[in-house]
Amino acid sequence: MIDTLRNHIVKRLGNDIENLEIVLASFKPIMVKRNEHILRSGEVCKYVYFIAKGCLQVYVHDKDMNDTTRDIVIEDNWCSELISFGSGQAATESIKAVESSELLAIDRRNFQNMMEQVPQFDKVYKQILEASYANSVYRINTFVSLNALERIQWLMEYRPDLMTRLSSKLIASYLGINKDVFSRLKAQL
Secondary structure (H helix, E strand, C coil), X not given: CHHHHHHHHHHHHCCCCCXXXXXXXXXXXXXXXXXXXXXXXXXXXXXXXXXEECEEEEEEECCCCCEEEEEXXXXXXXXCCHHHHHHCCECCCEEEXXXXXXXXXXXXXXXXXXXXXXXXXXXXXXXXXXXXXXXXXXXXXXXXXXXXXXXXXXXXHHCHHHHXXXXXXXXXXXXXXXXXXXXXXXXXX
């Protein structure tokens, strides 16, 4: 599992990997079962997770307690509720495993130590923030500019693995579409 993280970091930093073993030693492996939460809304997010294997759903509940999915995060990516992690305040989002997953977690103290002691780790953190920001902006723009059918077509083109990997209900939540509308539109394609 740690080799997946090692490869991820080397791929992004190239030869600039002094102290890599110190960084890797700061992570602890966590195994989570399908539908198990690693964070619930209202709790403080204590970890940043690297997904070695599996799939996580980041979501909020609407006023009727229906899940609204902000993101689906798969292998070789990072996942956290960064606002809660950084501030120590209660999370507004929940994170749960969609599949049994193998995660590598770093807590806030170790994370801060790595930021101070290992300059290369700061680059990794900046990449996490940039990816999170870009994803958020893209999702907002998608919701504003694409209709339901176009969102499905976008998903089929850019993230086709999710179409076979996730339930229709979860995909509909991710796309911001009613699950019955999603099923009807998907059948037309």
